[in-house]
Amino acid sequence: MTFTLLLTHDERPELSGPNTDYDPVEVTPLKSEEVEAARDAALAAIAGAADLDGLKQVRIDHTGDRSPLALANREIGALPPQARKEAGQRIGQARGAVNKALGERQAVLEVEHEERMLVEETVDVTLPTDRLPSGARHPITTGSELIADIFVAMGWEVAEGPVIEAEWLNFDALNLGADHPARTMQDTFWTEPAENAMVLRTHTSPVQARTMLTRTPPIYVVCPGRVFRTDEYDATHSPMFHQVEGLAIDEGISMAHLKGTLDHFATSMFGEGITTRFRPSYFPFTEPSAEVDLVCFVCRGAGELEGSPCRTCRGEGWIEWGGCGVVNPRVLTACGVDAERYTGFAFGMGIDRTLMFRHGLEDLRELFEGDVRFTTAFGTEL
Known part of the structure; x- marks a missing residue:
């Protein structure tokens, strides 16, 4: 024998709505001040790079897989969906600023390197050819x-x-x-x-x-x-x-x-x-x-x-x-x-x-x- 339970509209249980109870600043690397500090540190290091080798090390330290901004970017996935957009924009803008600064500094240092090579490696083609040792037949x-x-x-x-x-x-x-x-x-x-x-x-x-x-x-x-x-x-x-x-x-x-x-x-x-x-x-x-x-x-x-x-x-x-x-x-x-x-x-x-x-x-x-x-x-x- 089958029984059917009928409920009126007022008797139905209420369904849970979207979870809006989150605090986007609980993840420390994603805090605005932390992201800005990492960005500023990277920009300062880029500006202080004296040559291409130094800039290469700066690139590794501030854009590599273990850099602060790269680690912060990984934390975005732990946030609730509603918080990811804001955090992603914040991290993206910081990383974009760092990459732009790297490109500009790279161009400057390459020009300086070429100018230095022209000075240090200049060859005076007017000098006598006996600057080089003369060869010998066997x-x-x-x-x-x-x-x-x-x-x-x-x-x-x-x-x-x-x-x-x-x-x-x-x-x-x-x-x-x-x-x-x-x-x-x-x-x-x-x-x-x-x-x-x-x-x-x-x-x-x-x-x-x-x-x-x-x-x-x-x-x-x-x-x-x-x-x-x-x-x-x-x-x-x-x-x-x-x-x-x-x-x-x-x-x-x-x-x-x-x-x-x-x-x-x-x-x-x-x-x-x-x-x-x-x-x-x-x-x-x-x-x-x-x-x-x-x-x-x-x-x-x-x-x-x-x-x-x-x-x-x-x-x-x-x-x-x-x-x-x-x-x-x-x-x-x-x-x-x-x-x-x-x-x-x-x-x-x-x-x-x-x-x-x-x-x-x-x-x-x-x-x-x-x-x-x-x-x-x-x-x-x-």
Whole structure:
């Protein structure tokens, strides 16, 4: 059984109306005097900023997330809806005044900064250019060019080739058989893949082979350049160094021509009176072959200085310089030269070693370590 309760208009309960009982000043950061104090403090700090770095710190202190006005702005959400508008306007006007002052002060300080830079960093372009240190070319570069100039003055040509070379040109064409020790990993850098049979050239002799394959005698070329071997890096060895090799192919060439050429080379590099001597040796690409020694350019062959053994030549009066010989007929034939008609000679010296002799250097690494103080000592020319 259902019962319905009917109430008259006078008997209905009254509904509650909007809550107007609030005090907007109960939140301390939102009080007018607190907001004005935070604004005034910010404006004072902005006006007192002496430079852009100082203004940057003021911006962080008075407009950052932990600044008084930012914290007061967060409190607006805790107010009743009716109070938020007034508080928001108050905070917004204060923050607007601070941001405007920051922008104006930023513009002023940027102008002052630029004016100060123009004064402090002024460059007098009328001053002599030697205010800056003059550069210096590397001694390897100038040394290579000097050697090339010596031979060009004799009527020779300069020949060049790639540093990544075919195995045939680096070894086979020069009478270095497949079982020669120089082909092993102890002396040679081989490139990958191995089936390409390419190496980092171990000498500049492949340039000579390329020259004989592409030119018709007479041939007179000098070949300076970088070479690579798996040597340790120390005071007298490097896995990358520089060589200069010479090749002369013509009718009637003999060891006498070779000796005269190297004597002239030695005199041009080390001064008058410096000659060479040959000691019998073996190289696969020359026959006969010889080691080349220089008269010691310090003691002039005496082997001693002021009664003591010469430290440069260790009392021997001679210094080992390089290798040379008459070109092996097998090499001529392999490179397409008529060995019945032509003969020739070849030689090779280390450019780095030559420069060490010439300038009294004791450590080969000084040439490769890139210290500008070392390079500058040589100036622009040798």
